[in-house]
Amino acid sequence: MTPPPLFRGALEGVKVLDLSSVVLGPLASQMLADMGADVIKVEAPQGDLARSVGPARHKGMSSLYLSCNRNKRSLVLDLKQPAAREVLDTLVRGSDVLVHSVRTDAAARIGIDAARLLELNPRLVSAHVKGFSDEGPYAGLPAFDDIIQAASGLAQLQSIYTGEPRYMPALVADKTTALYAAYAIVTALFHRERSGQGQAVDVPMFETMTAFNMVEHLWGHTFQPPIDDMVYGSIRSGVRKPFRTADGYIALVPYTDAQWLRFFEVMGRPELREDERFATLAARVRNHTVVFGELERATGARTTAEWVAAFRQADIPAMPIQTLQQLPDDPQLKASGLWHDAEHPTEGTLRFPGVPFTLSATPGGVQRLAPSLGEHTDEVLEEFGFERAAVDALVTAGVVARA
Ligand SMILES: CC(C)(COP(=O)(O)OP(=O)(O)OC[C@H]1O[C@@H](n2cnc3c(N)ncnc32)[C@H](O)[C@@H]1OP(=O)(O)O)[C@@H](O)C(=O)NCCC(=O)NCCSC(=O)C(=O)O
Numbered sequence: 271m272t273p274p275p276l277f278r279g280a281l282e283g284v285k286v287l288d289l290s291s292v293v294l295g296p297l298a299s300q301m302l303a304d305m306g307a308d309v310i311k312v313e314a315p316q317g318d319l320a321r322s323v324g325p326a327r328h329k330g331m332s333s334l335y336l337s338c339n340r341n342k343r344s345l346v347l348d349l350k351q352p353a354a355r356e357v358l359d360t361l362v363r364g365s366d367v368l369v370h371s372v373r374t375d376a377a378a379r380i381g382i383d384a385a386r387l388l389e390l391n392p393r394l395v396s397a398h399v400k401g402f403s404d405e406g407p408y409a410g411l412p413a414f415d416d417i418i419q420a421a422s423g424l425a426q427l428q429s430i431y432t433g434e435p436r437y438m439p440a441l442v443a444d445k446t447t448a449l450y451a452a453y454a455i456v457t458a459l460f461h462r463e464r465s466g467q468g469q470a471v472d473v474p475m476f477e478t479m480t481a482f483n484m485v486e487h488l489w490g491h492t493f494q495p496p497i498d499d500m501v502y503g504s505i506r507s508g509v510r511k512p513f514r515t516a517d518g519y520i521a522l523v524p525y526t527d528a529q530w531l532r533f534f535e536v537m538g539r540p541e542l543r544e545d546e547r548f549a550t551l552a553a554r555v556r557n558h559t560v561v562f563g564e565l566e567r568a569t570g571a572r573t574t575a576e577w578v579a580a581f582r583q584a585d586i587p588a589m590p591i592q593t594l595q596q597l598p599d600d601p602q603l604k605a606s607g608l609w610h611d612a613e614h615p616t617e618g619t620l621r622f623p624g625v626p627f628t629l630s631a632t633p634g635g636v637q638r639l640a641p642s643l644g645e646h647t648d649e650v651l652e653e654f655g656f657e658r659a660a661v662d663a664l665v666t667a668g669v670v671a672r673a
Pocket residue numbers: 289291292293294295312313314315347348349350371372373376377379380399400401411412413414415416441444
């Protein structure tokens with residue numbers, strides 16, 4: 271029997287020009303690359319800013335950069351040089367997708383506005399990730415993760431727990447918007463498969479994060495006029511939190527009637543099964559402070575491991591509060607193969623989370639690690655039809671650069 275190929279992704283053959291930088295755009299294009307797309311990272315001469323964020327063995331090869339740019343090749347093209355336009359246009363004519371995160375005005379100055387790109391290549395999926403939609407008073411404002419966590423209500427929501435606004439300690443606005451961007455681009459590619467038509471794809475962080483936050487938090491304002499406040503009920507009350515055990519913390523969410531009945535049993539308070547304050551979901555919602563008070567009183571009596579074992583036995587949703595440091599050794603993650611250790615040609619052994627979902631026929635995966643700045647300038651330009659001598663001339667003119 272022929273062994274299955276090491277790497278098969280459904281996006282094989284899709285050429286992506288990635289002119290984005292930092293986290294949001296690069297992560298979106300990395301998701302396409304993980305599924306087999308040929309992603310060419312087009313960098314300004316100074317390289318992606320993320321190259322210098324985080325610990326590094328060598329200049330320009332930081333942990334953050336390495337985590338958002340696997341499966342890509344790097345080409346240095348200085349789009350501020352007039353002579354770069356011809357190179358850009360050749361690349362655009364021969365590509366399927368272009369992604370960038372340059373602000374709208376600056377993008378037009380370097381010739382990567384969607385109208386121009388689609389005129390050059392009507393089959394192109396021209397994707398622009400940005401802070402705020404161009405339709406509105408915030409158009410063109412600069413945006414980083416914290417800015418969008420603030421604007422979208424996420425930072426203020428955390429004051430429920432801390433008494434003052436806080437950022438969620440994860441680049442949640444960048445990463446969420448990257449997911450939406452990858453979804454939008456793949457959808458546009460699907461349309462192109464059917465119609466042959468490219469299109470402009472705009473993915474603004476503020477609008478995306480607001481849509482994301484409001485799935486559950488619109489709450490009573492789902493109805494107009496509103497019939498209750500905003501913010502998901504159990505979160506608004508502030509009682510939804512990790513519970514202290516004898517030696518740490520546990521997440522515990524009995525939810526259905528059956529789970530609560532089993533929960534009262536496991537915590538040694540079977541008489542609460544008869545308590546009408548807790549008998550139905552509606553009653554528990556009404557009395558949730560009392561209910562969660564019962565939870566809190568109960569959990570201090572035993573260790574996290576003891577509780578987890580008992581709740582697992584009773585099929586009650588519970589997990590220990592883990593640290594990031596525990597995750598590489600987590601037995602579930604080890605068994606499901608999330609961690610991917612690979613040899614980088616210059617940076618040694620690197621560890622990443624691989625693709626966290628599975629596709630049985632086209633799983634995708636990691637086939638190359640992040641490139642050094644300009645590592646593939648020659649290779650890519652030759653693939654797009656530039657003669658060796660022409661590339662040399664572009665290098666001499668400072669339009670492109672090699673590693
Ligand atoms: C991140 C930014 C705030 C950075 O702001 P700025 O530094 O002012 O960048 P701008 O986008 O306005 O412009 C980029 C400049 O780079 C130039 N540029 C871009 N590509 C090239 C190439 N290949 N060659 C030469 N010059 C280039 C472009 O012409 C602009 O120059 P000039 O014409 O001279 O200006 C903004 O880009 C932005 O809001 N982006 C959209 C959202 C986003 O991706 N945010 C970062 C997420 S990561 C994150 O939040 C996090 O890590 O935390």
